[in-house]
């Protein structure tokens with residue numbers, strides 16, 4: 001199987017999960033997570049008409065996408081990994097959406113750069129739903145304060161993102177994220193990866209982030 005076939009299979013599963021949940025299939029965007037994938041697979045994905053990609057490191061993403069962007073002006077690049085404030089300028093210049101806003105310092109750095117570059121990217125706040133100490137994301141109880149500060153800074157916060165703990169049933173975390181989004185009037189829900197994207201769609205995901213199932217396993 002190649003990437004085009006994987007894509008068709010995954011899109012079929014998304015459509016099925018949407019129709020079982022009474023949702024429209026175009027409610028859900030597939031973000032192809034291209035981190036640590038070799039160039040041949042990236043070009044194969046582009047040939048299969050995939051245009052929305054997720055990356056978790058700014059420098060790696062620059063190397064992969066800056067030149068390809070010239071040939072594909074319709075690319076949409078999502079930052080899905082933790083951002084350092086000294087990379088905010090590069091991130092704002094390269095990406096089209098930031099899914100991993102997770103603390104006030106980053107909100108301030110992003111707001112400043114977006115103003116400076118006049119690029120006002122939609123943002124999602126990453127929530128550490130499992131309250132895992134090693135994981136990035138704001139704790140659920142600190143979400144209202146970060147949301148308020150981000151909005152006061154002029155950021156366009158349009159949703160929430162989470163990565164459930166490895167050893168927990170993801171549905172509980174997806175349901176919690178959805179509840180938080182409803183509480184705060186946010187429409188975007190980025191949740192679900194290769195192993196649980198159908199569950200995420202059933203529970204309201206508007207973006208699923210699929211890497212290895214689409215591309216194959218990553219380089220070390």
Ligand SMILES: *Cc1c(COP(=O)(O)O)cnc(C)c1O
Nearest residue numbers: 033056080193194209210211212
């Ligand atoms: C790597 C990554 C993914 C994709 O994971 P797969 O299991 O390969 O689908 C999704 N989201 C984030 C934040 C990631 O870092």
